Amino acid sequence: MQRSELNDLLAFEAIARERSFTRAAARLGMSASALSHAMRGLEARLGVRLLARTTRSVSPTEAGERLLRSLTPALTEIENGLSSLADWRETPSGTVRLTTFSYAAETILQPKLPAFLLANPDVNVEIDVDDGLVDIVEGGFDAGIRFGETVEKDMIAVKVGPDLRTVVVGTPDYFERHPRPETPSDLRRHVCVNYRLRTSGGLLPWEFEFGGRDINVRPGGQLITNDGPLVAAAVRSGAGLGYMMQHEVADDVAAGRLVQVLADYCPVFPGCRLYHPSRRQTPPALRALIDALRDHGA
Template sequence: MQRTELNDLMAFEAIARERSFTRAAARLGMSASALSHAMRGLEARLGVRLLARTTRSVSPTEAGEHLLRSLTPALAEIENGLTSLADWREMPSGTVRLTTFSYAAETILRPKLPAFLLANPNVNVEIDVNDALTDIVEAGFDAGIRFNETVPKDMIAVKVGPDLRTAVVGTPDYFKRHPIPETPDDLRRHVCINYRLRTSGGLLPWEFESGRRDINVRPSGQLITNDGPLVAAAVRAGAGLGYMMEHEVADDVAAGRLVQALTDYCPVFPGCRLYHSSRRQMPPALRALVDALRHTEA
């Protein structure tokens, strides 16, 4: 295929998409008359009419629609190939827009992002911290970070955090006043600190497993809040039991400041994943960020 014919095919695709010689010419940076001349030449060489023209509009003919269906993915592959050449640059550049939630911002981005920015001065990162689930494609984000269970199935997911486990904890003083629960059902007789979800407004269920059976408990207590640090403060003060991440209370448990209960009922579950659309070529800047955040087992 000659270079001029490839250019003419790209021009045809632009006209068919824009349904206008004027808009397609502006998109391609050429005059409408030159574009019209190129299309007449292409149709003459192919021996078939590709565009139906009127004084007010232009649209692909049936033959043009047939060509467009095969031409569009081929041109997309060419564009992706040209974009991927940026991987050969020494320094990734561009902007990465990322959506995440407060837990991941605290535990994953805060420890690793500053070093990434210093190592990649040509990469700009915009981060939206929002506990509500976001459609990254519709909202124009390059990627998101969420717990694995909430990542859409059609996305490519990369592990950026360790597997996690929840823990039910209380102070030794609390357990002097209340017996240690032996089953999740015993929590109904305890004072529990509850967390209200910012997304749905409902209370976070306390989730457990017994064999293959899932157990959800919604215990009651004096305090309900949507602020994690306030939950932790109330638990550490002995005001009630807390349902928290095990790694967040590990030091307190090891030092005897908190006592862990119901360990046999608290399962390990997959942690955070960075995810992005499988339908897009990964830009070099996003690839660099993924590599920087990728979780490796110690």
């Protein structure tokens, strides 16, 4: 196989994975027009149409899907072989592509990533922040960070953040006007501030647990928003009850500015986990990033 043919196959794989000439070009560090020219040449040599193109999208044809299934194991094997050579280097190098969501970007990556970059000048990190669930293999990512309960069981998961708890809180002034709820079902008679999920468009359910049984409530209220700080501001002003992260309101509760209710119904759940597919060898750059982000708390 000539070198140009291998380059064209790599280009095809990138386009088929990204479903976009523009994104594939950015990933490969070349222009979209050069990528398009390479694909026309590859299809002409093979005598088969590999990509279905429209003005808005690009996707593999049936022949393209078959070629992609054949290419993926071979390219993965090559990538693993190249990654294993990096073990001979004194310092990690290469690129790590990571998908995460807003909360983890703010609480995990913002505090720790800058120091990692300074300590590892030969490692490049590309981060895509997406509050939806992402298939890291399909998306071409090396790893992802999500809450532990959403990580697939066949992934290797590493704890990078503490376990978390959601709590229901309101101001003392609010409880002067409304009786405290004794059970989650009582929330239906309260004014609650609700958060709309940006990914699905649905309202975030208020999740509780009691006696080993899950209880989901969708209370009503005057305000619905997809902005977390606006939810917090409304709750702290006394406009309604809020369903919030315990650590985000701990100081307010300790100072008496907010009052926690339904504590017996609010369970702890797994916090942020960095996850990646099982491999014989984890690339040194990814291994170094995992070590930097790992949560060593109990």
